[in-house]
Amino acid sequence: MSWHHDKHNPHTIISPATLENVTKNPFRSDIERTFLHIDMDAFFASVEIRDNPALEGRPVAVGGSHGNRGVVTAANYIARKYGLKAGMTAVEARRRCPHAVFLRVRGEKYTYVSAQIMAALERFSPDMRPLSVDEASLEITGCLKLYGGAVRIGEEIKQLIWSKFRLPSTVGIGPNRLVAKMAANLGKPDGLLVIHSEEAAEVFAPLPVDKMIGIGKATTNALNGIGITTLGQLAKAPDRLLKSRFGILGPVMKKLARGEWSGRMRKDEDRGPIERSIGHQRTYGEPISDPAALKAKLVALAEMVARRVRRARMVGRVLTLTIRYTDFTTISHQSVLPVITDDEDELILHAWRLLNEALEEKRKVRLLGLSLGRLKSKEKHDRQLDIFFSNLKLKHEELHNALDNLRDRFGERVIARAMGGRWEPRK
DNA sequence: TCTGGGGTCCTAGGACCC
DNA sequence: TCTGGGGTCCTAGGACCC
Numbered sequence: 001m002s003w004h005h006d007k008h009n010p011h012t013i014i015s016p017a018t019l020e021n022v023t024k025n026p027f028r029s030d031i032e033r034t035f036l037h038i039d040m041d042a043f044f045a046s047v048e049i050r051d052n053p054a055l056e057g058r059p060v061a062v063g064g065s066h067g068n069r070g071v072v073t074a075a076n077y078i079a080r081k082y083g084l085k086a087g088m089t090a091v092e093a094r095r096r097c098p099h100a101v102f103l104r105v106r107g108e109k110y111t112y113v114s115a116q117i118m119a120a121l122e123r124f125s126p127d128m129r130p131l132s133v134d135e136a137s138l139e140i141t142g143c144l145k146l147y148g149g150a151v152r153i154g155e156e157i158k159q160l161i162w163s164k165f166r167l168p169s170t171v172g173i174g175p176n177r178l179v180a181k182m183a184a185n186l187g188k189p190d191g192l193l194v195i196h197s198e199e200a201a202e203v204f205a206p207l208p209v210d211k212m213i214g215i216g217k218a219t220t221n222a223l224n225g226i227g228i229t230t231l232g233q234l235a236k237a238p239d240r241l242l243k244s245r246f247g248i249l250g251p252v253m254k255k256l257a258r259g260e261w262s263g264r265m266r267k268d269e270d271r272g273p274i275e276r277s278i279g280h281q282r283t284y285g286e287p288i289s290d291p292a293a294l295k296a297k298l299v300a301l302a303e304m305v306a307r308r309v310r311r312a313r314m315v316g317r318v319l320t321l322t323i324r325y326t327d328f329t330t331i332s333h334q335s336v337l338p339v340i341t342d343d344e345d346e347l348i349l350h351a352w353r354l355l356n357e358a359l360e361e362k363r364k365v366r367l368l369g370l371s372l373g374r375l376k377s378k379e380k381h382d383r384q385l386d387i388f389f390s391n392l393k394l395k396h397e398e399l400h401n402a403l404d405n406l407r408d409r410f411g412e413r414v415i416a417r418a419m420g421g422r423w424e425p426r427k
Numbered sequence: 428t429c430t431g432g433g434g435t436c437c438t439a440g441g442a443c444c445c
Numbered sequence: 446t447c448t449g450g451g452g453t454c455c456t457a458g459g460a461c462c463c
Contacts, residue, residue, distance in 0.1 A: 043463090071431050318455090
C-alpha cells in the first residue's frame with residue numbers, strides 16, 4: 001500500500017520521491033489488470049462550499065435544512081469532526097453541532113456538475129463507468145504506458161478535477177474494481193491510495209466487516225453473531241460455516257475479504273441499462289389517512305414519474321406502489337401494466353387500484369412512493385407499434401409536451417389536474 | 428437517534444407451460 | 446388420473462448503496 005497525499009496542497013498530491021517510483025509501473029500489467037476508482041469527497045457539501053466561499057472553514061451539512069423531519073445527506077469533513085454524517089437525522093445533527101450550516105439539497109446542480117466530471121474522466125480511459133453521482137470506475141490497464149503509470153493517471157485526474165471544478169476527490173488504485181473502490185474509501189479525504197493484489201488481504205484484515213462493499217447492517221449482525229467481526233476473520237472462516245449461514249453469498253463474501261473479485265459492479269454493466277426504473281417517493285409532514293388526500297398525493301407522484309420517464313424518452317411496464325405507515329412498516333405492491341406506457345393517466349389508474357388493494361383501512365400513511373420499472377427506449381418501442389395506433393397517439397403526446405413545457409417554465413404547480421371520477425377504478 | 432430520496436439486486440413461492 | 450422436472454414470469458419483501 002502506498003500513499004500519495006498532501007492535505008495542505010491539493011495541487012501537488014504526490015511527492016517528487018514518489019513520482020520517481022511511479023514511472024515504474026506498480027503493476028505487472030502483462031499479467032494483471034489495473035483499475036482506478038474515483039470518489040468525490042463530501043460531494044454535495046463540497047459543491048455548495050465551492051459556490052459560496054463564505055462557508056469555507058465552517059461545518060456544513062446538506063439536507064435537514066427545513067423542519068425536523070429530515071436527514072443529512074452529506075457533511076463536509078469539518079462537520080464530520082462533530083460526528084455528523086450522511087443519514088443522520090436533522091435533530092441529532094443539530095444537537096451535535098448547533099453552529100453547523102444546514103443547506104437545502106440542490107439535486108439538479110449536483111447532477112449537472114457530475115455529468116461534467118464524468119465527461120472529463122472519459123478521456124482517461126475508453127472504459128469509464130459512472131457508478132453513482134459522485135464516483136466512477138476506470139480500467140486503465142491499456143493506458144498505463146501512455147500516462148507513465150497508474151499513480152500518474154490518478155494524480156492527473158485529481159489535479160484536473162481540482163483545477164477545472166475546484167472540487168476535492170480521492171483516487172483508489174487496485175488490481176480489480178473492488179480493491180480500487182476499497183482503496184478510495186480508505187484513502188479519503190483528498191487522497192490517492194494504491195493497494196497491490198498481494199497486499200489487499202493484509203490491508204483489509206484489521207477492518208470491521210461492515211467496511212466491505214456489500215456488507216451492511218443485517219449481514220454485519222449475522223456475522224458478529226457467529227463470532228466474525230473483522231475481514232481477517234471472515235477471510236479465514238470455514239466455507240462450510242459461511243455457506244450454511246449465508247448460502248451462496250457466504251463464499252463470495254470470503255473472496256471479497258481476501259481482495260479477490262472478478263465479477264461485475266452492476267448486473268446491467270455489459271448489457272446496457274435496460275432494467276432501470278424511475279420513481280419518486282414522499283414523506284409527509286402530517287401522516288394521511290383521508291382517501292381523497294391520498295389520491296391527490298398519488299396523482300402528484302404519477303405526474304412527476306411520467307414526466308421524468310417521458311423526458312428520458314422511455315416507456316415502462318411495471319408499476320410499483322410503496323406505502324409506509326406511521327409505525328414505519330413498509331409494504332409494496334406492483335403489477336405488470338396491460339400496456340407499456342409513459343402516460344400519467346395510465347399510472348394514476350393503476351396506482352389507485354394498487355393503493356386500494358394494498359392499503360389497510362384507516363391506517364395513517366407516512367410515505368407514498370411510485371416507481372415505473374422495466375423501462376425501455378421509447379424509440380425502439382414505437383418502431384414496433386402499428387402506424388395506425390401511432391397516429392392516434394400523436395394528439396395525446398402533443399398535449400403532454402405542452403404541459404411539460406409549461407411546467408418546465410413555470411414550475412410544477414402551474415397546472416393542477418382536475419380531480420374527478422375519471423380515474424376511479426372500475427368495480 | 429424516531430428514521431429522506433434516488434436507486435439496484437437477490438430471493439422465494441406460486442402460477443403456468445411443456 | 447394426484448403425478449416429474451425444468452423454465453420463466455409475476456409478486457412481495459429485504460439488503461444494500463450513495
